[in-house]
Amino acid sequence: MSHSSGKHPSQYETVEVGDSTFTILKRYQNLRPIGSGAQGIVCAAYDTITDTNVAIKKLSRPFQNVTHAKRAYREFVLMKLVNHKNIIGLLNAFTPQRSLEEFQDVYLVMELMDANLCQVIQMDLDHERMSYLLYQMLCGIKHLHSAGIIHRDLKPSNIVVKSDCTLKILDFGLARTAGTGFMMTPYVVTRYYRAPEVILGMGYKENVDIWSVGCIMAELIRGGVMFPGSDHIDQWNKIIEQLGTPSQEFMKRLQPTVRNYVENRPKYAGYNFEKLFPDVLFPPDSTEHQGLRSSYSRDLLSKMLVVDPDKRISVDDALMHPYINVWYDESEVNGAAPGAYNHAVDEKEHTVDQWKELIYNEVMENEMHEKSPGMQNHTSAGAEGATNNEVAMDAMAASNKGR
8 A cells, every 4th residue: 555645856956965765845954964873874955944953864765684674763763752961863754755665865953063972082182171071971872761772782983973062972882682692703893892701691780881881981091992902802901911810700601612711811901090091181180179189090091991881880870979069960961761662673573665654654654744833842952052163173272172
């Protein structure tokens, strides 16, 4: 049967952007490419209706295979579910195709940010900015956890910032069913930030995401990747060389084949955190906030970068740490809980055609919602500030470069 939506082609126009073609609603003007990822191309655009700059991501044939389709569906459902200023908000979603049979492309409209964290790592940040970025990451993660979403794959390329130092997490990590076993065939993915329990195929809990925040924090301080493994075996070696071989008690919790490998590695004592993060790497201590000192920064790192998750700090305790809690705001830390995520989506096995229909129905539901007044539930999440692109990212670093 044909699910035709009462669309009018005149609402859309086709624009060439780089090597790609965007067929988008006419309300979006001045497209320019700002990035491309595994899932599609992203453009910045001006929304003539809300008078804001936005980012538009084109998912090209997201149902070309089951893996792509499942990921696209999950991302779409989750974006509609969460509502927190430290997680990217979905402003709109549409398809120019007019029926399920013709359906090919999905366009997701999101808030536009200025840069991703990879660019910020190159800057000399003071303690205020560094701790504020970390605080926002922790608030975003806590919000995801409250929906039952444990990310497991946080990394600088998926965290975006604006020149006023506000931060948003861009994606929702690995689905619960994503295989990440130690003995799996390596595939191309940034695993520098993945926790030991993910690399080693163990069980995990919420503080798996704390490890990633610790790696990102270490990189902000060092200016380089903390554990740059070429594959997951090398990744493990880089971790133990610096932090030391974990205890026997930890080894007992590994699967036999993994345990056998891990126990047969050379034993490393590891280094203390004063040696891993000497004073010279840190910015000057803050004169305004007692907690914003190198000693507290190093103390937080030493509690986050702990191989054994049972001994690693929790998200709640990290938010109360003196280096972070200078920013503590109840409404940000414990904002309105998102709707609970139905994990059955991660477990479901559908054919490509079934996924295609599920995605199509989500887009149609969104388009119907868009036509009714009062949609934009996410605009409060910071899109209105996105026009200060002229305050380029270097504003963030301006006060630090003089030192």
